[in-house]
Amino acid sequence: MRSQLQQFRHSLLFKIILSVGLTLLLCVSAWSYFSIRFQRENTMRTIVDGSDRLSDTTRLALHYAMLHNSRDDIRQIVRNTGRQKSVEVVRIYDKTGTIQFSSRSTEEGSRTNIRNEACHVCHSNEPPLTRVPLEDRTRIFTAADGARSIAVLTPIYNEPTCSGPPCHFHPEDTKVLGALDMVMSLKQADAVLANFELNSMAMAAFVFLATSWIMIFIVLRFVKEPVKQLIAGTRLIAAGREIPSDTLDMEDEMGQLVAALNRMGRDITAKQSELNKQRDLYRAFFDNVPCLITVLSKDLRLIDFNREFADRFSPKSGDFCYHAWKGRDERCEHCPVQDTFIDGRSRCSEESGVHPDGSPAHWIVTTQPIRDENGTIVAAMEMCLDITQRRTLEQRLEKSEKKYHDIFNHIPNPVFVLDAETLAIIDCNDAVGRVYEQTRAQLAGRPFPDLFADGEDATFGERLKAFRPINRARHRTASGRMIYVDIMASPSELPERRIILAITRDITKRLETEQQLIQAGKMATLGEMATGVAHELNQPLTVIQTIASYLLRKVRKNETVDHAAMTEMAEGIRAHVERASKIITHMREFGRKSDIRRECVDVNAVLERAFEIFDQQLRLRSVAVERDLAPDLPRVMAEPNRLEQVFINLLLNARDSIEARTAEDANAPRRITLITRHTGDSVEISIADTGTGFADAIADRLFEPFFTTKEVGRGTGLGLSISYGIVTDYNGSIRAQNAPDGGARFIISFPVAQDDDTPSPA
Numbered sequence: 001m002r003s004q005l006q007q008f009r010h011s012l013l014f015k016i017i018l019s020v021g022l023t024l025l026l027c028v029s030a031w032s033y034f035s036i037r038f039q040r041e042n043t044m045r046t047i048v049d050g051s052d053r054l055s056d057t058t059r060l061a062l063h064y065a066m067l068h069n070s071r072d073d074i075r076q077i078v079r080n081t082g083r084q085k086s087v088e089v090v091r092i093y094d095k096t097g098t099i100q101f102s103s104r105s106t107e108e109g110s111r112t113n114i115r116n117e118a119c120h121v122c123h124s125n126e127p128p129l130t131r132v133p134l135e136d137r138t139r140i141f142t143a144a145d146g147a148r149s150i151a152v153l154t155p156i157y158n159e160p161t162c163s164g165p166p167c168h169f170h171p172e173d174t175k176v177l178g179a180l181d182m183v184m185s186l187k188q189a190d191a192v193l194a195n196f197e198l199n200s201m202a203m204a205a206f207v208f209l210a211t212s213w214i215m216i217f218i219v220l221r222f223v224k225e226p227v228k229q230l231i232a233g234t235r236l237i238a239a240g241r242e243i244p245s246d247t248l249d250m251e252d253e254m255g256q257l258v259a260a261l262n263r264m265g266r267d268i269t270a271k272q273s274e275l276n277k278q279r280d281l282y283r284a285f286f287d288n289v290p291c292l293i294t295v296l297s298k299d300l301r302l303i304d305f306n307r308e309f310a311d312r313f314s315p316k317s318g319d320f321c322y323h324a325w326k327g328r329d330e331r332c333e334h335c336p337v338q339d340t341f342i343d344g345r346s347r348c349s350e351e352s353g354v355h356p357d358g359s360p361a362h363w364i365v366t367t368q369p370i371r372d373e374n375g376t377i378v379a380a381m382e383m384c385l386d387i388t389q390r391r392t393l394e395q396r397l398e399k400s401e402k403k404y405h406d407i408f409n410h411i412p413n414p415v416f417v418l419d420a421e422t423l424a425i426i427d428c429n430d431a432v433g434r435v436y437e438q439t440r441a442q443l444a445g446r447p448f449p450d451l452f453a454d455g456e457d458a459t460f461g462e463r464l465k466a467f468r469p470i471n472r473a474r475h476r477t478a479s480g481r482m483i484y485v486d487i488m489a490s491p492s493e494l495p496e497r498r499i500i501l502a503i504t505r506d507i508t509k510r511l512e513t514e515q516q517l518i519q520a521g522k523m524a525t526l527g528e529m530a531t532g533v534a535h536e537l538n539q540p541l542t543v544i545q546t547i548a549s550y551l552l553r554k555v556r557k558n559e560t561v562d563h564a565a566m567t568e569m570a571e572g573i574r575a576h577v578e579r580a581s582k583i584i585t586h587m588r589e590f591g592r593k594s595d596i597r598r599e600c601v602d603v604n605a606v607l608e609r610a611f612e613i614f615d616q617q618l619r620l621r622s623v624a625v626e627r628d629l630a631p632d633l634p635r636v637m638a639e640p641n642r643l644e645q646v647f648i649n650l651l652l653n654a655r656d657s658i659e660a661r662t663a664e665d666a667n668a669p670r671r672i673t674l675i676t677r678h679t680g681d682s683v684e685i686s687i688a689d690t691g692t693g694f695a696d697a698i699a700d701r702l703f704e705p706f707f708t709t710k711e712v713g714r715g716t717g718l719g720l721s722i723s724y725g726i727v728t729d730y731n732g733s734i735r736a737q738n739a740p741d742g743g744a745r746f747i748i749s750f751p752v753a754q755d756d757d758t759p760s761p762a
Contacts, residue, residue, distance in 0.1 A: 016219055017212075024211055032204040036197050043189055047150055048138050054081070055154035055182040058090065062180075066156075071101075079103050086188060088149055091181040092156075100178070140186070148186040155179050292363070292384040295370065296321050296337055303379055321382070326353035340367040340380050351384070362391040413505050416448060420491070420498035423448045423461055435506050437478040448502060451475045453482060464489045464500060472507065472729065483508045544573055598730065600635040600753050601643060603676055603683055609640075610647035611674070614655065623658055623670045630676050636683050636750035638730045646723040650687045650746050653720070657691025657744065668742075681752050688745040693738045702736050 058081050065073035074092070082090045082103020092101040098111045137153040156178045286293065287307040295304040300321050309315065315324035321337065322328040331338070336347035347367040354361055363384040370379040408415060409430040417427040425443045433439055436451070449461045453474035460470055470487040477483060485504040492499050547569045554561050561569075611625065618625055654672045661668045668690065675686040694702065702720055727734045732750040739745045 017216060020215055021212055024215070025208060028204045028208045028211075032200050036200050039196050039200075040193055043193060044150075047184065047186065047189055048152065051138075051150060051152040051182050051184050052154065054084075054087075054184075055152050055180050058182070059154055059156060059180050062092075075101050079105075086184050088183045088185050089181075090183070092178060093181060094178040095176065148190060149183055150186055151181060151183040153179050153181050289383075292386065294321060294382045296380050296382060298341055298377075298379075300331060300335070300337060336365055336367045337380050337382055340369050341377060344369050344377055350387075360388065361386065362388045411503075413503055416443075416502040416504070418448050418464070418500040418502055420465070420500050423464060423500070426499065435477070435483070435504070436475070437481075442478075464502060467491060467500070471731070472511070475504070484511050540577065544577070547573055598637045598639060601638045601640050602633065603636060603643075603685055603750070604629045604633055606640050606643050607647055607674060607676065607685065610644045610651060613648065614651050618655065618672070621655070621659065621670070623655065623672060626671060626673045628673070628675045630678055633676055634678055634683060634752040636730070636732075637753045638732075638750065642726045643730075646726050646748070647685075647687070649720065649723045654687060654689035654691060654744075657689050657693075659691075661690070661692045661742075678752075682749045683752060685748040685750075686745060687748075688739050688743060690739075690741065690743040693742060693744045694736070696738075 058077065061077050061081075062074055065077065078090050078092060078101045081087060087103070089107075090103040091099050091107065093112070094100050096111065099107050099109065102108050138150065139153075140148060140150050142148050155176050158177050289306060290308065292309045292312065293306040294302055294309055297303055301318050302315055302321060302324060303317075305315060313324050320331070322331050322335075326332070332351075334349075336349050336351075339345075340347050346369070347365070349365050351363050351365045352361065353363075364387055366383045366385075368381045368383070369377045370381055372378050411429055412431055414432040414435050415429045416425055416432065418424065419426055425446050425448055428440055428443055432443065436443070448464070452460060453476045460473065463470055464487070467489045469489070472484050473487055475483050475485050484507050486507055488503045488505075490501050490503075492501050550569070551561065553559075607629070611627075615625075651672070658668075658670050658672070662670060671690045673686070673688040675684075675688075677684045677686075724734055727748055727750075730750060732748060734746060734748045736744055736746050
């Protein structure tokens, strides 16, 4: 027996059983110890985590009610939470330690010491802590009956929504608004732990005994086989086969399951990443579209909206669209969203409202139905483009158009809008009816050249298209009355159409007044010429009187007159009568009213004709006349009679100026110089004298009406003014300057008549 025991003690079985048994005993004991310890810690951690999660869940459940300060909802949530199993009490403290809400209604309103109990963990420091770990916020205490409880304090932080819309209740600098205190009973947990410890010890004993018996059985039953397998494995290694380094056998079901799960995880991760990208892309498009986008429910409440809408109106989720958009308390009378819900069709309309600042707003509204997988309309998208600025510009444009239309109609001169190609009348202002005695409707569509009188220049139409001014054109009114007008043309444009703005100015009365002034000037000139003309007529009359006296004596004496002498006397009478008749005819033609017409005129011939009247007068006054007239001078467009009046006025002024100077200085030269030249595209006439000249200070006033430097009674002041008007009527110019050797020089310039210039009204 002893030998058997000794043999057994040295046997492999004993060694294995002893070593494995001791190891198993130690392992089971250690397992029991650490299992009980782990279970205790895990249970407490689970309870703490569960309490913390319950606190966070409760806090989140209270979040919406707190945002809207719904105290009844908060109180109901707290009490419902307090009714849960293992929850002893739920309290909500404010910053001062006052219990604002509690599952025990008797505690509400009571105040605890801010540095004791639940608040101590934060308010033990100055300033109070705002962030405290979960371990420090957890406390375990034992009641008078020996039952343990655990409490978790959860701070309630001031979030952006608490200081911003829609709450606006708490200032932004407040970090913590209060705390949620969740107290849970550990009675059940302690009972479970005690039972677990007892069961763990029994299980350890059972495992030890069962494992020992199984181990003995395995050793006895399976030692040889494993050894054989080990030997066989070594033989495989000896045979050169490699031992797989991968510890996972991918051929069995568990390996395939793990591989499938790995593939599924990779696929889910890839698809989720793609979905996240699509979601972020959609949201970026949704928020960055430069228009207002909202998603509305069937009761017209806001489900979603983009950033542009949020920034513009600061809406609340769930608010009615008509309240957020337009500040209305009831839906719009014509609602495109409602129509879209009714018939499922998209709508486009223009809406008006006000901006949050009270200014008017205008939008182009487009609606689109949103359907689910069954085709049912579950929401509607409303997209609005703000056209307030465009509408404001349109209103300003309408006002501006009305203003300029009023200005157009109140322009005192007739204004015609003509087609640039056909010169057809498109429109005209109100002044046209007053001047032309025709309405806008009567003139619309008529060619503008039809207004010209018969016989007018056929090139006027081309001159209008070239925007060249037309002076003294003759137009005929509806009643047949002839009027004189000046026409100015300028280019303009209408949409897809070129136009000409033709402005006419009725100068009929002005021309009549000018004619009266010109005629008065002629009469004044004739009056000044009377002395010279009388002297011119006196010579032929004296000759005729002498011949008549001679013949009368011969008759009284009954004497015959020699035939040759009679012929000579008859020729003398005829010659002097013709001279007198020519002078009278010239003065009669000069004195009559001239027609307002233009024709090709030889300037040299008109200047010579004007000089003939003063030739004898100037000789009697010892005034020398020097003439330097260019031969073959081009013609100019003017009226000879009126042009002669200009030259006569200048010759009279030259004569009077010379006499005024010689009255002071008898040795002063007496000379008038007449020069004509062709320079470029114009003809220049210069009339210079050696008289007194004029002061530089009055140079700008020489051509003003009724301005004269002569003594009172010696001039009317109309001569130069009338001359200036006549010259400018024929597109000419006149200027005065002092001559270097004394006296004044008047230089007149006329444009050379063109080939297409024909006799026409000036």
